Amino acid sequence: MSMTADPVAIFRTEANELLERIEQSLLDLSVRPDDMAILNDTFRSLHTLKGSGAMFGFDALAAFTHHCENAFDRIRKGEIPATEDLISVVLSAKDHMRALIEGTADLAHGQDLLKQLEREVAKASGAAAPAEKAADPRVTWRVRFRLPHNALVNGSNPLALLAEMRELGDVTVVADTSAIPPLDTIAPTECHLGWTVEIVTDKPRSAIEDVFIFVIDDMELSIEQVGGETAAPAADAAAPVAAAATENAAPQQRPAGEPAPANPTAATAAPAGESVRVPAERLDELMDRVGELVIAQSRLSQIAASSLDLNLRAVSEDIERLSNELRNTMMVLRMVPVGTLFGRFRRLVHDLSRETGKSISLTTEGEATEVDKTVVERLADPLVHLVRNAVDHGLETPEQRQAAGKSETGQVRLSARQAGGEVVISISDDGRGIDKNRVREKAESQGLIMPGAQMSEPEILQLIFQPGFSTAAQITNLSGRGVGMDVVKRTVEALRGSIDIKTNMGHGSDISLRIPLTLAIIDGLLVRVGNGRYVIPLSAVEECLELSVEEDLRSRGRSFLSVRDALVPFLRLREVFATGTEPDRYQKVVVVSTGSERVGLVVDQIIGDHQTVIKAMSKLHEDIAMFSGATILGDGSVALILDVPHLVAVGQSQEAQLRAAG
Amino acid sequence: MTPTQTQATSAPTSGEIEVLTFEMQDEIFALEATLVREILDMSPLTMVPGAPRYATAVINFRGKVIPLADLRISFGMKAEAATIESRIVVIETPIDGTPTLVGLLTDRVNEVTTLDLANSEPPPSIGMRWRPDYIRCLVKRNGQFVILPNLDNIFASPKRSAKPQLVTAA
Numbered sequence: 001m002s003m004t005a006d007p008v009a010i011f012r013t014e015a016n017e018l019l020e021r022i023e024q025s026l027l028d029l030s031v032r033p034d035d036m037a038i039l040n041d042t043f044r045s046l047h048t049l050k051g052s053g054a055m056f057g058f059d060a061l062a063a064f065t066h067h068c069e070n071a072f073d074r075i076r077k078g079e080i081p082a083t084e085d086l087i088s089v090v091l092s093a094k095d096h097m098r099a100l101i102e103g104t105a106d107l108a109h110g111q112d113l114l115k116q117l118e119r120e121v122a123k124a125s126g127a128a129a130p131a132e133k134a135a136d137p138r139v140t141w142r143v144r145f146r147l148p149h150n151a152l153v154n155g156s157n158p159l160a161l162l163a164e165m166r167e168l169g170d171v172t173v174v175a176d177t178s179a180i181p182p183l184d185t186i187a188p189t190e191c192h193l194g195w196t197v198e199i200v201t202d203k204p205r206s207a208i209e210d211v212f213i214f215v216i217d218d219m220e221l222s223i224e225q226v227g228g229e230t231a232a233p234a235a236d237a238a239a240p241v242a243a244a245a246t247e248n249a250a251p252q253q254r255p256a257g258e259p260a261p262a263n264p265t266a267a268t269a270a271p272a273g274e275s276v277r278v279p280a281e282r283l284d285e286l287m288d289r290v291g292e293l294v295i296a297q298s299r300l301s302q303i304a305a306s307s308l309d310l311n312l313r314a315v316s317e318d319i320e321r322l323s324n325e326l327r328n329t330m331m332v333l334r335m336v337p338v339g340t341l342f343g344r345f346r347r348l349v350h351d352l353s354r355e356t357g358k359s360i361s362l363t364t365e366g367e368a369t370e371v372d373k374t375v376v377e378r379l380a381d382p383l384v385h386l387v388r389n390a391v392d393h394g395l396e397t398p399e400q401r402q403a404a405g406k407s408e409t410g411q412v413r414l415s416a417r418q419a420g421g422e423v424v425i426s427i428s429d430d431g432r433g434i435d436k437n438r439v440r441e442k443a444e445s446q447g448l449i450m451p452g453a454q455m456s457e458p459e460i461l462q463l464i465f466q467p468g469f470s471t472a473a474q475i476t477n478l479s480g481r482g483v484g485m486d487v488v489k490r491t492v493e494a495l496r497g498s499i500d501i502k503t504n505m506g507h508g509s510d511i512s513l514r515i516p517l518t519l520a521i522i523d524g525l526l527v528r529v530g531n532g533r534y535v536i537p538l539s540a541v542e543e544c545l546e547l548s549v550e551e552d553l554r555s556r557g558r559s560f561l562s563v564r565d566a567l568v569p570f571l572r573l574r575e576v577f578a579t580g581t582e583p584d585r586y587q588k589v590v591v592v593s594t595g596s597e598r599v600g601l602v603v604d605q606i607i608g609d610h611q612t613v614i615k616a617m618s619k620l621h622e623d624i625a626m627f628s629g630a631t632i633l634g635d636g637s638v639a640l641i642l643d644v645p646h647l648v649a650v651g652q653s654q655e656a657q658l659r660a661a662g
Numbered sequence: 663m664t665p666t667q668t669q670a671t672s673a674p675t676s677g678e679i680e681v682l683t684f685e686m687q688d689e690i691f692a693l694e695a696t697l698v699r700e701i702l703d704m705s706p707l708t709m710v711p712g713a714p715r716y717a718t719a720v721i722n723f724r725g726k727v728i729p730l731a732d733l734r735i736s737f738g739m740k741a742e743a744a745t746i747e748s749r750i751v752v753i754e755t756p757i758d759g760t761p762t763l764v765g766l767l768t769d770r771v772n773e774v775t776t777l778d779l780a781n782s783e784p785p786p787s788i789g790m791r792w793r794p795d796y797i798r799c800l801v802k803r804n805g806q807f808v809i810l811p812n813l814d815n816i817f818a819s820p821k822r823s824a825k826p827q828l829v830t831a832a
Contacts, residue, residue, distance in 0.1 A: 288724075288725045288726060289725070291725045292724060292725035295722075295725065531709075532708065532709055532711075533708075576711070577711035577712075578711060579711075615726065615727040617720075617727070618720075618727070618728060618729045618757075618762055618763075618764070619757040619758055619760055619762050619817075620713070620714065620717045620729040620731070620757065620762070620764070620817065621710055621713055621717070621720070621729055624710065624711075624712045624713060626711065626712055627710070630708075630720060630727040631727075632722050632725065632727065636705075636706070636722055637706045637708060637722065638706075638708035638720050638721065638722050638727050639708065640708065640710065640720075
């Protein structure tokens with residue numbers, strides 16, 4: 001990746017953050033519509049988005065955002081209340097802004113949104129307290145400003161400022177040419193003009209101040225009212241400007257010693273904390289280096305252990321401790337809080353609630369739980385599907401809920417917690433629960449299971465993840481779209497996780513996704529097959545047995561093993577890998593499973609458990625399905641990691657063939 | 663397209679290029695020096711069951727797991743056991759568009775030298791033991807031919823490159 005990032009790409013990243021922030025503030029507002037801190041925050045985010053959008057040539061975005069910003073300006077000045085409808089429109093407008101940035105916007109839709117916005121603003125202003133300024137609200141302001149000499153070099157454009165003022169009302173502009181030096185000394189890149197602008201507008205003083213919001217730090221500016229309350233002296237005008245400046249400026253520009261303003265905006269900004277943006281591939285690179293270091297360190301330990309030099313041993317132990325700490329720190333670097341994932345569900349639930357007419361309250365828990373960044377990215381879509389399902393299929397209508405003696409508002413709970421080496425993310429609702437008999441009927445009618453098959457409750461519930469399974473009768477436009485439950489299951493399994501379902505008829509259901517903390521490291525069982533060493537992911541290992549000589553001989557014809565009265569097909573890895581070596585006298589069987597399917601893997605020796613850093617297979621080897629990756633062992637040699645689902649599938653198909661033949 | 667890719671696919675046909683020469687079964691091969699990352703002594707190999715015959719193993723290269731290719735197989739030579747002179751030449755070359763580190767097993771590494779492409783000839787279409795598409799050109803130097811292999815064609819495995827063809831044929 002090149003070091004000089006594309007500025008437009010930087011803008012996109014920033015804009016995405018702003019949009020997310022706007023969304024969160026809007027959702028907060030729908031709960032606390034009078035909170036000034038949130039209002040100000042929303043307004044500021046909109047304003048920044050507009051400003052930087054224009055700077056990077058996203059003019060359509062800037063123009064569109066401008067309208068929303070105006071609406072919020074009026075809200076924060078108390079002219080109109082933040083009604084729920086208004087917030088909803090702005091939320092949709094926010095989506096449109098995103099589309100504008102991505103270049104996928106439908107312009108007609110944008111116009112619609114603006115009309116809606118206008119309507120809602122009008123409605124809201126009608127609803128507001130009778131306008132205090134019932135008389136002609138238009139006031140004449142006289143604005144005098146002069147930019148610093150180097151303003152043009154810094155990219156300020158006085159014409160843009162003038163144009164922006166023209167939007168505020170009727171404008172008379174007079175240029176002040178008094179400071180222009182003689183022609184022979186003039187530097188063409190310097191700005192020597194000053195301007196006096198008279199604006200007749202119904203907008204307040206702050207609207208004019210906002211025009212200068214990006215250049216206010218170095219310029220001369222005075223804003224005074226002409227006629228009417230001319231009493232407001234220039235000094236008075238300067239005060240709010242200065243205040244606005246400090247509010248906008250980065251904290252370090254505050255005079256030293258002055259405590260941070262104790263206003264609520266500072267409080268809302270605080271949780272962001274100090275952070276550095278680092279491309280993920282640099283982290284991966286660092287991870288590789290740390291991996292190398294750990295390997296080099298283990299070689300050093302071996303040398304030190306066989307040496308009598310006490311100093312060498314002491315140093316080696318120090319380095320061992322340091323490199324272990326370094327590795328642990330490294331792991332943490334890739335972790336992000338689940339909260340970033342949960343944030344977007346507030347919006348989803350808000351929308352779902354409006355679409356379905358169900359009253360829903362979403363509670364989230366354990367946002368601070370950290371998982372690997374990749375996990376967060378890949379889980380987003382499956383979780384959306386699960387939440388949609390919970391709302392659409394799980395929760396009843398308010399009437400039904402009342403009839404069932406529940407509160408009208410349905411509860412959807414998203415929670416995350418760490419349990420050992422796993423993160424458990426669960427989605428629960430207090431709706432009607434999953435009807436097991438119905439699932440069973442459906443599965444039977446769709447031919448997924450044999451009628452009357454003996455199945456345990458968890459097995460029946462797992463049926464909803466079958467690719468062909470659909471409860472078509474229930475599907476609405478909400479849950480039929482996007483990913484299906486089978487995709488949810490596949491995504492979770494690709495992350496080496498699993499899904500548990502619990503349900504209680506009439507009281508709701510709970511779906512828990514169990515995902516390993518990090519994708520980069522797994523706990524594995526190190527085994528030897530022939531002369532090669534292989535790693536079996538420990539999470540898939542059920543038990544290890546010895547393959548007795550009798551059993552080995554007896555199973556020549558049929559590769560089956562009886563494990564506590566259950567028949568388990570097994571694969572001789574020596575044969576699968578064509579090692580060409582003689583089997584060890586005491587072979588071992590590692591029974592692995594995915595879901596309810598089990599298969600035994602015959603190996604020559606079980607070496608022990610081993611924590612491994614996973615490396616992907618290269619292009620030349622990536623189409624070998626038996627291996628999911630490779631890892632480097634303590635002695636620097638490479639061991640391959642077995643792909644358990646693939647091996648289980650091979651074993652199961654072997655079993656099916658045998659059944660068909662027998 | 664990455665710079666390395668351009669180098670490998672649309673290499674110059676005239677002028678001088680700097681190359682690393684190495685031997686396999688008494689034939690001299692050469693690769694652009696810019697492709698070469700490192701030359702290693704033989705290191706422990708890990709066999710990959712089910713891998714294509716010309717790349718049956720992986721090695722640990724500075725904490726990365728990289729495939730080890732044996733071009734002797736690609737050129738139909740006998741793969742003899744490693745000697746004290748055997749070296750692994752680690753190169754970075756695009757495979758299916760992704761820059762990939764690959765170790766090449768060689769019998770001996772000679773030198774870094776310049777080759778004048780004015781003395782080069784395309785591979786003869788007949789009278790050669792090797793697949794002509796595996797050879798970019800032959801360059802005459804000191805009365806001997808130096809072979810510049812076409813890595814793109816060698817690493818486009820028959821399996822992967824055949825797949826789309828099969829689809830169109832069917």
